[in-house]
Amino acid sequence: SQKIEQNSEALNIQEGKTATLTCNYTNYSPAYLQWYRQDPGRGPVFLLLIRENEKEKRKERLKVTFDTTLKQSLFHITASQPADSATYLCVLTGGGNKLTFGTGTQLKVEL
């Protein structure tokens, strides 16, 4: 069956360090992979989209890699700040416009 796996345990890092979150998937051949951020009590917000023929995408302090052989995406936040604390969701595109969300990894950036 199709699965999206993200670390269920919270990731705690110190301010200024690079946070790296992992998304692994099985039984998917996604055309896109997306990352969203969700703050408590709010809806998810789109951050980055990477296509299957792209290896890496950057946006300001964010970087996403997409390895279709390993079936894995890594999401990096450099120079992390307490304001980056949130839950980050990996999202795959299946047939049509159907998006499937991972369960998310909670990131806490400490002073």
Add this chain to the structure above:
Amino acid sequence: DAGVIQSPRHEVTEMGQEVTLRCKPISGHDYLFWYRQTMMRGLELLIYFNNNVPIDDSGMPEDRFSAKMPNASFSTLKIQPSEPRDSAVYFCASSSNRAGNTIYFGEGSWLTVV
């Protein structure tokens, strides 16, 4: 743009009552999605529409759930009768193919069934 607008933001209802959640998608978006989020199961897609037509409702848990989209600017998700296990946050989201498959979420409707 006002974004995706959902109402009510919070609802507490008694078991057996009918619940109607409402959504106004972003103008010009031709896809509309209803998701449910719980701690146990994360975000689950319930149903989605394209140009007001339901495309995939395989995520709707049971016949007690129904969704409609009478026009491009309005959709409802109805639960009748409601049960305590329906307690969750229900998100509406919309997208346009021109946005590269990115979807935009509302702030959610927090439903508690007692």
